[in-house]
Amino acid sequence: MDRRDFVKTAGGSILLAASSAYAFQFLTSSSASWMKLEVPSTGRKWGMVINLDRCQENCTACLDACRHENNVALSGDERWDIHWIRKVRIEGKIGSKTTEKSVILLCNHCDNPPCAQVCPVQATYKRDDGIVIIDHHRCIGCRYCMIACPYNARCFNFKDTEEWPNKERPRRSHGVAESCHLCAHRLDVGKMPACVEACQRVGAEALFVGDMNDPASNVSELITNNAVKRLKEDLGTAPKVHYIGL
Amino acid sequence: MDIKFESIEGRSFEYRVTMIAFAALAITGLISTFYIINKGLWVTGMYSRVPWGLQIVMAVYYIGLSAGSLVISGLYGVFGKLEYKPFARIAVYLAMLFLIAGLLSILTDQGRMDRVFIQPFVHFNLQSMFSINPILYIGHILICVVYLWALFTERKKLTTVVATLAFGWAFCVHSGTGAIFGFGARMLYESPLLPASFVAAAMASGTALMIIMIVGLFKLTNRRLDDELIVWLGRFLAICVIVVLYFIAVENSYRAYVIELRHAAVYYLFGGIHSLLFWIGLILIGLVIPIVILFRKKTGKSVKWIVLASSLVIFGVLCERYVIVIPGLTHPPEIFPGMEITHSAIEEGIASYSISFLEVLQALGVFGVIGFMFGWGLRYMKLLPTEARALHPCPESTSRKKL
């Protein structure tokens, strides 16, 4: 190796090391640290309890309220319809006993959300208070989160719709994946999510949202006093939507 | 051995017709892509239950071909097999083009294409396979460019270094692509074997592609090509195909053996059109028949039969990509174990998927783009060698006919 080669090799490796160090720093620092945003932790952790015993099978108050509040419009074809919250009937058979139930399904706001883990642009993420939310300004529409979600809770906005019932809230943007965000915009200002409010209004009182970290909250009490179940707990996703009577 | 490279004349009627055909395909693909952007992705065959379609199948397929043909170029660059030096340039150029094709397929599949160029790099997510892969892909293209440059300028040392790097990188690229599926949550995807199985399939399809390209190009331009070179590649292909078969067998027997996955395995193996593709397209046409052709003494030494086997492998691997991507999505995640969803607003249970016309046009368009670029490269770059001779001809083969 002569002097020229040495200079070349050494210079190249120094350049490579410096650029990779820079790239690593650039890539691993989150946007929060760039923006110097200091967000005080509220110490809250929103959770939901669904009392299926009190949920009437043909009542659709929560579904309608969600559609109205979040401008989740039906696109006219079952295949591309968006459902942030949906009702299903399930049937199971043990021995000769057949059980039938109507269950409300929505985003489970997992503590270990697989959708947030796979999002290549950190558009889906878990907020400090436990809500799994999607930044639709950032989503590139790769639909990897829909593959990763074990609950089929995510919907891709395939079609544009003209309906815009709630002008205070944005319309659903085309070409991004979205799901229930537990009405974070309402929780932030001290209101309950639209579905919960609607459920109270019709007098069913089957849906509850509250702070799971606060032992005195309605949700904590319901969880301690009842046998609650979560969906597919064996996956380790730790969902925060609890079912009574499933 | 001194090998001269040259570009082709590109004035023949056939060349022009081929280029025009490729350009026409590319333009149809472009038009259909614009149509899809305008209308929204619902005009493709995808919907809420099956969010990935033909474009992802094609992307994975193209990336596999790319990684595979880079491995062939490694025969010269890494292992120093001088008789394969004539093919090194074509192999690297093809590897670059097919990776571009894969990226184009992924790009045209996104819901918001305008954001793809910025957001993944600004908001990098180390935990996401989809975030790591673009880095691998872009690195792959850059390495291919440097590799090509090293080959064109005949830098021996640089070629060895870059070829080794490219060889390893190609493995990483396709393992990463496999990990997109293998580390996913769907019952039919989840498998730590998938990255390795993807690499094997990539090497099989890449070798098959290179055999077809080499024989086709040499024959069309009336160049000397010694049979031994292709026969050796055929043996290499046979080994790759056996490895693919082995991985598929292991994976499926695991799924059939474990009780909780058994119903998924039954759905995969005997549950619809994809099962037909699996058994006939992949296992029979794509793997078993090529193995028989390549291992029979008579057919395994004949270039024509090897080319036939290669085409079957290429088709078989396309089927493999399809039966990995689509059944994994149409098979439903079990939300209530032991219960059945009888009524729902969306399609629960096993979903259906059909490829739409527009998606096929898009896929063909991507193919047209790289076909055009390949033709362009043949004409303006010194890709093709004047001849390809075997160094040590096999003693038993006496026929050295000029192709």
Add this chain to the structure above:
Amino acid sequence: MNLQEILGKNASIAAVVIIVLLILLPLVWSIVSSVSTEGDQSSQLFLERPDPKYKNCIKDTEYMRYHHWELLRGIREEVVRYGKREDINFNKCRECHTSRERFCNKCHDATSLTPDCFDCHYYP
């Protein structure tokens, strides 16, 4: 060996020209589009003045004129990602600047910039 030897003379010139054109395309495009809209731009832009009882915006006019999008993006990030909804929010702009037609679109049309905010967010 250089580019010309690899590519041949004509092709290398063509390649260089194409690459340069591709790089320059956005620039050329913006020049072309600004020339084509120059007719509208010749007259002074008349922005709607907000209600005189509001003295000033949250930042001075000069800042708002050139950096309002940075501010909006920052607010967006705070609201969407950190749930800080109390300080300032997008809806408050509407209290003074009541019309998109008479305010935002004036400059945006003249400079042919079309942000996609209003695809989803309502602004009268």
